[in-house]
Amino acid sequence: MSLAVRLRHRFPTVGIDVAFTVPAPGVTVLFGPSGAGKSTVIAAAAGLLRPDECRIELDGVVLADTASGVWLPPEKRRVGLVFQDARLFPHMSVLTNLRFGLRRAPPGAIGLEEVVDLLGIGALLGRRPKTLSGGERQRVAIGRALLAQPRLLLMDEPLASLDAARKAEILPFLARLKTALRLPVLYVTHAPDEVVRLADSLVLMEAGRVVASGPLPEIASRADLPFARDGDAGAVLLCRVAGHERARMLTRLDAAGVALWVPLMDAAVGAACRVRIPAREVILAGRAPEAISLHNIVPGRVGRIAADDAARTVLVEVALPGGALLARVTPDAVARLGLGPGAAVLALIKSTSIEVLGA
Amino acid sequence: MAARAVGFGLPLAVLMAWLLARARFPGRGLVNALVHLPLVLPPVVTGWLLLILFGVRGPVGALLYEWFGIRLVFTTAGAALACAVMVFPVMVRAIRLSLEAADPGLEQAARTLGAARWDRFFNVTLPLASPGILVGAVVAYATCLGEFGAVITFAANIPGETQTLPLAIYAALQVPGGEAKAAQLSLVSLTLALGGLLLSEFLGRRLNVALGR
Numbered sequence: 001m002s003l004a005v006r007l008r009h010r011f012p013t014v015g016i017d018v019a020f021t022v023p024a025p026g027v028t029v030l031f032g033p034s035g036a037g038k039s040t041v042i043a044a045a046a047g048l049l050r051p052d053e054c055r056i057e058l059d060g061v062v063l064a065d066t067a068s069g070v071w072l073p074p075e076k077r078r079v080g081l082v083f084q085d086a087r088l089f090p091h092m093s094v095l096t097n098l099r100f101g102l103r104r105a106p107p108g109a110i111g112l113e114e115v116v117d118l119l120g121i122g123a124l125l126g127r128r129p130k131t132l133s134g135g136e137r138q139r140v141a142i143g144r145a146l147l148a149q150p151r152l153l154l155m156d157e158p159l160a161s162l163d164a165a166r167k168a169e170i171l172p173f174l175a176r177l178k179t180a181l182r183l184p185v186l187y188v189t190h191a192p193d194e195v196v197r198l199a200d201s202l203v204l205m206e207a208g209r210v211v212a213s214g215p216l217p218e219i220a221s222r223a224d225l226p227f228a229r230d231g232d233a234g235a236v237l238l239c240r241v242a243g244h245e246r247a248r249m250l251t252r253l254d255a256a257g258v259a260l261w262v263p264l265m266d267a268a269v270g271a272a273c274r275v276r277i278p279a280r281e282v283i284l285a286g287r288a289p290e291a292i293s294l295h296n297i298v299p300g301r302v303g304r305i306a307a308d309d310a311a312r313t314v315l316v317e318v319a320l321p322g323g324a325l326l327a328r329v330t331p332d333a334v335a336r337l338g339l340g341p342g343a344a345v346l347a348l349i350k351s352t353s354i355e356v357l358g359a
Numbered sequence: 360m361a362a363r364a365v366g367f368g369l370p371l372a373v374l375m376a377w378l379l380a381r382a383r384f385p386g387r388g389l390v391n392a393l394v395h396l397p398l399v400l401p402p403v404v405t406g407w408l409l410l411i412l413f414g415v416r417g418p419v420g421a422l423l424y425e426w427f428g429i430r431l432v433f434t435t436a437g438a439a440l441a442c443a444v445m446v447f448p449v450m451v452r453a454i455r456l457s458l459e460a461a462d463p464g465l466e467q468a469a470r471t472l473g474a475a476r477w478d479r480f481f482n483v484t485l486p487l488a489s490p491g492i493l494v495g496a497v498v499a500y501a502t503c504l505g506e507f508g509a510v511i512t513f514a515a516n517i518p519g520e521t522q523t524l525p526l527a528i529y530a531a532l533q534v535p536g537g538e539a540k541a542a543q544l545s546l547v548s549l550t551l552a553l554g555g556l557l558l559s560e561f562l563g564r565r566l567n568v569a570l571g572r
Contacts, residue, residue, distance in 0.1 A: 046471050074470040087468040091486045091569070100482075101472035148472045 003028065003058050003152065003184050007044050009051035016040050016051070016208040022201040024058060024152075024184035029195045029216075031227065032205035038188040042156045045186060046081045047074035058152055058184065078105070080150030084157045086141040088129035094140050095125040101148025108149030110181065115143045118180055119173050135166035139173060146181065155187045159194060171197055175358045192230050196220070196276050197357055202227070217256070221324035223306040223315035228326060231311065234278035235326040241271045250295070250351070257321030261295035261351045274357045279315060281353035282327035285346045286337050296349040300325065302339050307331070318347045325349075363435075364442035364503045365450075365496050372447055373492060376454035377484070381463075397509075398448040406512025409441055413513070431514075438514035438521035442506045446499035453498065457491025458484070490566040494559040501555025505548060524548045 003024040009016045016037040022028040030038040043049035045056055047064065050071065056063045062070050063077055080101070088097050098112065116122050119139045129137060138158055145153060158174075159167045175197060178185070187198060195202060195216070202220065203213040204227055212225050220227060221235040239255040244264060251265040255275060267273060288297050303317030303324060314334050318325040325347050339345060378384075379391055397405045413420040413431045423429040431437035461484060469479045485492075507525040514521035516530060528544045531537035 048467055048470070074467075075473050075475050077471075078473070079471065081468070081471040083464065083468065085464070087462070087464050089465060089469075089483060100469070100474070104473035104478070144472065 001025070001059050003186075004056070005041060005045065006053075006055045007041060007051050008053040009040060009044070009049075011040075014208055018205070018208070018210050020203050020210055020213040022203070022213065025182040026200035027178055027185045027187055027198050028201040028203060029199035030186065030188045030203050030205055031190065031192075031195055031199075032211075033190060035207070036205040037208040038205055039156055042081070042154045042186060042188055045152065045154055046079050047072060047077045048081075061151070063152075078149065078151050080145035080148050080153045082138070082142050082145050082153070082155040082158045084160050086129075086134075086137040088132075088137055088140055088144070090129055092129075093125065094121065094127050094129065094132070097129065097140060098125075098144050098147055101144055105147070105149040110146050110149055112147060114180075115146050118176055119143050133166065134162050135169045138162065138166075138170060142173075142177070146177075146183075150183070153183050153185045155185065157188050157190075159191070160189070172358075174198055192227070192233065195227075196236055196274075217323050221317060221326050223304045223317045223326060228279065228306070228315050229308060229310075231280070232278060233326065233328075234276050234281070235324060236274055236276050237323055237325075238272070238274050241265065241267045241269050241273065243269055253356075256323030258298050260298070260349070260354060262354050262356055263351060265356060276355040276357060277325060277349055278353065278355070279326040279328035281350065282318075282325055283348040284316065284318070284327050284329055284333065284337060284339065285348055288346055289348070293350075294348055295351040296347075296354075298325070298347045298349065300345060300347055302341055302343045302345050305334065305339065305341065318345060362500070363439040364446065365500050367439070368443035368447055368450060368499065369492070369496055372450035372495065373454055373485070373488075375447075376451045376458055376488075376491075377480075379451070380455045380458040394451050395448045397445050402445060402506070402508025403512050405444060406441055406509035409444065409509065409513040413437070413440065433515045433517065433521065435514075435520050438510050438523070441509040441513040442503040442523075445506050445509050446502045449502060450495040450499045453495030454488060454491045457488045457494075460491075461487035490563045493566060494563045497555055497559035497562065501552055504551055524551070 001024050002021055004021040006019040007016060014035065018037060018041055030041060032038055040049065044051050044054050053066050055065045055067065063079065064071055089100065102112065119142060121136065121139050121143060124132060124136055124140065132140065142158065159170060178198060189195060199216040201214065202216045204211040204219065204225060206226065212219055212222065217236050217238055219225060222228060227233060237255040239253040242252045242254040242259065244251050246264065249264045250261050253260045253262060253275065260275065298320065300318040300320050303319045306315045308315055313328050314331050316327045316329060316334065316339060318327060327347060375394060379387065410432065411417050415421060415424050415430060415432060420431060423431065431440055465483055465487065466479050469483045474482065504524050506523050510521060510523055511526055516522055516526045524544060524547065528541045531541040531544060
């Protein structure tokens with residue numbers, strides 16, 4: 001089960017040449033600076049833009065293939081699109097907006113009540129779009145797109161026009177949708193926090209090209225990719241709750257083949273979650289220190305080492321049995337410890353520096 | 360007569376406004392100019408052109424008369440036609456402006472939600488343009504009541520059939536001692552014109568509120 005996208009298009013000033021295949025269902029985030037061609041991919045997938053060359057295949061169904069002349073118009077494609085600016089119909093109530101796609105779609109699995117419940121918009125149904133806040137509007141727009149029973153959901157920077165507080169209000173709803181509806185989603189953003197919270201797969205784009213694509217943990221821990229350049233960047237690990245030590249107020253997580261201790265969580269043993277470990281919070285050591293408050297001393301091997309000249313620091317990959325960590329240290333530290341690819345190293349991580357995110 | 364003119368002219372005006380606002384086709388500039396011609400042309404000339412086209416011996420009028428037995432010249436229907444042609448540009452302009460103000464992004468959204476062309480037009484585009492359509496209709500109606508040149512040329516001045524207000528006023532002024540009647544009719548005309556403008560303003564505002572703007 002997969003989503004394969006291949007697209008080539010020449011704009012007057014820039015050329016887009018993109019190809020990636022990602023597992024479906026799942027959330028695939030297209031990440032990159034403005035002008036990287038992310039929105040072009042979305043518009044082509046929705047059928048609103050017809051590129052010079054394009055092939056989009058979802059689970060064996062060809063939505064578009066310019067080579068063989070297959071081009072489903074947007075209204076026949078059953079691809080939902082959530083725009084940055086919501087685009088609710090101003091002359092209809094919230095409920096009528098929600099029903100717009102539902103009425104025109106073949107009967108499907110996604111019900112009105114379920115969507116209203118998931119998005120927490122039950123109190124808004126009788127209102128007009130104009131009276132809604134930006135966050136509420138965007139939630140209604142997401143619901144409207146979902147109710148059209150799409151086989152693929154596209155989201156073009158759905159949170160970009162919202163302030164931090166509104167964004168924080170919607171992110172949990174999106175995370176819930178992700179687990180509740182098993183739907184392939186293409187999600188465009190240039191905000192790393194949305195990537196970390198929502199992505200299963202990550203496609204990094206720059207100047208019309210795909211720089212790298214793959215599962216989020218794999219891409220986020222690559223020292224040589226632009227995603228790691230962000231000052232707040234860090235590795236993302238998929239974990240399971242392995243056990244609680246209630247007396248010590250600690251929870252043990254199984255992550256990438258190692259145990260990580262974090263402050264006590266309210267989650268059942270066996271529950272899935274993801275953690276983010278900011279690179280600048282990771283200390284590298286040759287020997288384990290003693291008499292220290294630290295809980296996590298993780299052995300690994302040095303992978304790629306990449307200089308971040310702008311920040312005058314170095315990013316070091318630490319390979320674990322089932323993944324990798326990322327550490328941001330000074331070039332001096334690398335020299336003093338004699339770190340090179342393949343060297344054994346200990347990664348020291350404060351339990352309080354580990355950000356625990358939902359599944 | 361004015362109601363008939365607006366009733367028949369409006370759907371055509373909506374279509375034409377939509378074509379001019381959204382479609383790009385060769386000769387668009389020429390069509391635009393033709394639509395607006397009656398606004399600039401002396402009304403008498405418009406009436407005369409109609410007479411040539413729709414007269415019983417004109418190319419269109421002859422066909423209508425032979426096939427359907429319809430005679431437009433010097434009839435109420437003819438007066439309505441003359442009016443419709445005269446107010447057509449007024450309606451097209453108002454509707455086109457509101458079509459152009461409607462966000463094409465909303466039509467795109469409707470498309471991705473599975474709405475095909477006519478579905479989009481009737482459920483999204485038309486409601487969004489409804490203030491312009493209504494304002495256009497009201498102003499056109501009021502203008503029709505006061506149409507003079509094209510009507511008198513094409514449909515003559517037959518009381519109770521093709522006589523518009525200004526035609527009646529003109530007729531009254533031709534008769535000695537008709538000033539009082541002319542003054543009365545002028546007052547009616549003034550009231551209707553002012554009422555029409557105020558009504559269109561009011562309805563436009565109400566509709567905009569209903570549309571959530």
